[in-house]
Amino acid sequence: xxxxxxxxxxxxxxxxxxxxxxxxxxxxxxxxxxxxxxxxxxxxxxxxxxxxxxxxxxxxxxxxxxxxxxxxxxxxxxxxxxxxxxxxxxxxxxxxxxxxxxxxxxxxxxxxxxxxxxxxxxxxxxxxxxxxxxxxxxxxxxxxxxxxxxxxxxxxxxxxxxxxxxxxxxxxxxxxxxxxxxxxxxxxxxxxxxxxxxxxxxxxxxxxxxxxxxxxxxxxxxxxxxxxxxxxxxxxxxxxxxxxxxxxxxxxxxxxxxxxxxxxxxxxxxxxxxxxxxxxxxxxxx
Ligand code: G3H
Ligand code: ZN
Numbered sequence: 001x002x003x004x005x006x007x008x009x010x011x012x013x014x015x016x017x018x019x020x021x022x023x024x025x026x027x028x029x030x031x032x033x034x035x036x037x038x039x040x041x042x043x044x045x046x047x048x049x050x051x052x053x054x055x056x057x058x059x060x061x062x063x064x065x066x067x068x069x070x071x072x073x074x075x076x077x078x079x080x081x082x083x084x085x086x087x088x089x090x091x092x093x094x095x096x097x098x099x100x101x102x103x104x105x106x107x108x109x110x111x112x113x114x115x116x117x118x119x120x121x122x123x124x125x126x127x128x129x130x131x132x133x134x135x136x137x138x139x140x141x142x143x144x145x146x147x148x149x150x151x152x153x154x155x156x157x158x159x160x161x162x163x164x165x166x167x168x169x170x171x172x173x174x175x176x177x178x179x180x181x182x183x184x185x186x187x188x189x190x191x192x193x194x195x196x197x198x199x200x201x202x203x204x205x206x207x208x209x210x211x212x213x214x215x216x217x218x219x220x221x222x223x224x225x226x227x228x229x230x231x232x233x234x235x236x237x238x239x240x241x242x243x244x245x246x247x248x249x250x251x252x253x254x255x256x257x258x259x260x261x262x263x264x265x266x267x268x269x270x271x272x273x274x275x276x277x278x279x280x281x282x283x284x285x286x
Contacts, residue, residue: 137170194221
């Protein structure tokens, strides 16, 4: 079912485009994302955080759901299934379940320990043909300009030499909502890293970064852009509008049926993802 993405992301870095990595939270997110990929005929990375997997009942449920929806929707484009920001146990679990890609996020550990743990995951994953993403430096936290930490160039070289397939580097990026006083991406550091290593680089916190900065980062070596909050905002906005315009949800229009109520938000995710595909320059598959 799942592609490990190695060829796709290598090609992306080489040819200066990116493939989106889109977080799922439930069935609607999964279908919205698969639909945008199918309608644009572009490869897609679907990822699940530990929290979202827990919300949905576990990693196996998530994998089975994505597979079943791929069947039901007759999906032909390459789909990569990735664990997002996994700890050691979660990474092992997803490797054993047959995810095609795992992110082991050891950025909170001392760098030596992050390195050693990542190496163990790489060895196990590679023995099964599964790709690994690691993180160095720190992606900032929601609305907090000062919480990030730039990745170190020598660390990047060590992790690339170890064999990680893709590397998430702190370059001034922040998860969630960007605050008004955000200074923008640190292109100087990105350039140093991109000159030092040639593996595909990952931009976390992809929601809310101005288009020109996203595209500049891609031209410099970012090949995977992670998007989560953007879809949550799109879903929330469309759902709120639907409810505001259908105040008699429980009357004639049967707007209380969840299959109707959740549709505008779901469509909004598909639309937003098509915009992102255009931003990232993700090419259609041959
Ligand atoms: O790992 C997931 C991403 O980094 C998502 O970040 O919610 O800011 O788009 P975002
Ligand atoms: Zn992230």
